[in-house]
Amino acid sequence: MYEQLKKSLQEHVTLSDKEWELCKHSFRPKRMLKRQFLLQEGDVCRELAFVEKGALYSYSLDMSGNKRVIRFAFEGWWMANLQSFFTGKPTRLNIEVLEDSELLILDRKNHEMLLEQVPPYERYHRIIVQNAYVALQRRVENALGLTAEEKYERLIAESPAFLNRVPQHLIASYIGVSPETLSRVRGSYNR
Amino acid sequence: MYEQLKKSLQEHVTLSDKEWELCKHSFRPKRMLKRQFLLQEGDVCRELAFVEKGALYSYSLDMSGNKRVIRFAFEGWWMANLQSFFTGKPTRLNIEVLEDSELLILDRKNHEMLLEQVPPYERYHRIIVQNAYVALQRRVENALGLTAEEKYERLIAESPAFLNRVPQHLIASYIGVSPETLSRVRGSYNR
DNA sequence: AAAAACTCTTGATATATATCAATGAATGTG
DNA sequence: CACATTCATTGATATATATCAAGAGTTTTT
Numbered sequence: 001m002y003e004q005l006k007k008s009l010q011e012h013v014t015l016s017d018k019e020w021e022l023c024k025h026s027f028r029p030k031r032m033l034k035r036q037f038l039l040q041e042g043d044v045c046r047e048l049a050f051v052e053k054g055a056l057y058s059y060s061l062d063m064s065g066n067k068r069v070i071r072f073a074f075e076g077w078w079m080a081n082l083q084s085f086f087t088g089k090p091t092r093l094n095i096e097v098l099e100d101s102e103l104l105i106l107d108r109k110n111h112e113m114l115l116e117q118v119p120p121y122e123r124y125h126r127i128i129v130q131n132a133y134v135a136l137q138r139r140v141e142n143a144l145g146l147t148a149e150e151k152y153e154r155l156i157a158e159s160p161a162f163l164n165r166v167p168q169h170l171i172a173s174y175i176g177v178s179p180e181t182l183s184r185v186r187g188s189y190n191r
Numbered sequence: 192m193y194e195q196l197k198k199s200l201q202e203h204v205t206l207s208d209k210e211w212e213l214c215k216h217s218f219r220p221k222r223m224l225k226r227q228f229l230l231q232e233g234d235v236c237r238e239l240a241f242v243e244k245g246a247l248y249s250y251s252l253d254m255s256g257n258k259r260v261i262r263f264a265f266e267g268w269w270m271a272n273l274q275s276f277f278t279g280k281p282t283r284l285n286i287e288v289l290e291d292s293e294l295l296i297l298d299r300k301n302h303e304m305l306l307e308q309v310p311p312y313e314r315y316h317r318i319i320v321q322n323a324y325v326a327l328q329r330r331v332e333n334a335l336g337l338t339a340e341e342k343y344e345r346l347i348a349e350s351p352a353f354l355n356r357v358p359q360h361l362i363a364s365y366i367g368v369s370p371e372t373l374s375r376v377r378g379s380y381n382r
Numbered sequence: 383a384a385a386a387a388c389t390c391t392t393g394a395t396a397t398a399t400a401t402c403a404a405t406g407a408a409t410g411t412g
Numbered sequence: 413c414a415c416a417t418t419c420a421t422t423g424a425t426a427t428a429t430a431t432c433a434a435g436a437g438t439t440t441t442t
Binding site for chain 2: 401
């Protein structure tokens with residue numbers, strides 16, 4: 001149940017057994033089924049979720065009620081709305097379960113306790129957020145000013161794993177094109 | 192010369208006098224003039240820059256040679272290409288001086304020394320990157336799927352300071368529209 | 383097994399925005 | 413001060429992509 005978490009921590013920092021036990025017991029396991037919501041628009045995000053198994057995605061709804069996918073999270077990834085988590089303000093985002101999942105939930109109090117008590121945990125978190133920032137910046141570069149075809153090519157190059165696990169219309173939303181356009185881009189690809 | 196840096200640190204963490212001295216002396220001051228380059232495409236980013244005074248911006252060049260603005264940095268902000276800084280690989284970005292500037296430069300060795308030696312510095316960095324991540328995610332939301340007019344409205348709402356200090360064509364690039372379109376959006380606004 | 387809901391594809395049309403081009407204003411430079 | 417750059421505006425046109433609409437194939441639900 002905690003394999004992915006342990007693996008993720010060990011990839012970036014070294015923990016004593018005692019530190020690991022303290023981390024481990026700060027999380028609460030939670031199973032969720034496809035289509036369930038981890039967070040809904042208007043809620044305050046009070047917890048961080050670590051994905052042990054399965055897949056989640058977050059999105060906002062535009063004025064016409066269309067989903068605007070923000071990001072996906074698979075095994076070994078974190079998911080939350082950090083803005084709401086840190087500010088305590090209601091979120092504009094929904095987090096929905098894409099595949100039946102096993103999550104490890106960490107509430108704010110425990111998160112802060114770990115940051116204080118376990119220095120490698122704070123280091124881990126710095127590195128994780130750093131990496132997420134770099135990836136996100138790359139995404140901004142790919143979102144602005146590219147054609148639909150270029151966006152799709154870059155997705156294939158940079159995040160091929162998404163293609164097998166995520167419905168095409170969510171991919172379309174993620175790269176900021178309509179589902180029809182993505183379908184046509186893919187169509188012209190096969191010729 | 193170190194006012195902004197001290198202010199930025201104190202906003203997020205508490206440092207002993209000794210820790211502050213250690214931080215301070217790890218930086219190297221550097222003056223730069225408008226149009227000079229802090230980093231050029233193909234270079235490896237080996238330093239973090241903190242802006243004491245002035246303004247910088249980073250951008251990549253698309254296939255047609257047009258600038259694609261990634262971000263701006265004013266007093267109290269950090270600037271670097273983190274991807275290149277952490278991986279040691281050559282950057283695709285240019286960092287150019289927008290207004291004559293006073294920078295504080297921190298090389299990788301000193302950065303890592305501070306992370307090790309000064310716990311509040313690591314905490315500061317975690318928080319800074321966290322905040323940058325939240326801001327960047329907001330930007331992705333604003334970049335994808337909005338009309339030119341909506342993008343401009345959100346920029347006014349969220350980063351009004353940019354408008355006074357940055358030429359309009361760079362703003363246009365930053366929000367991902369052509370300079371002509373931005374000009375027209377602004378024009379229709381004044382009526 | 384039938385019905386319902388979801389997903390992808392394909393076609394026709396509309397539209398927002400890029401592109402091309404010219405002009406004038408503002409700014410910097412020898 | 414003349415000259416060259418840079419910058420913003422405006423018009424005409426082209427084009428990529430959204431939107432609207434229908435149908436076929438899947439998957440899910442009852």
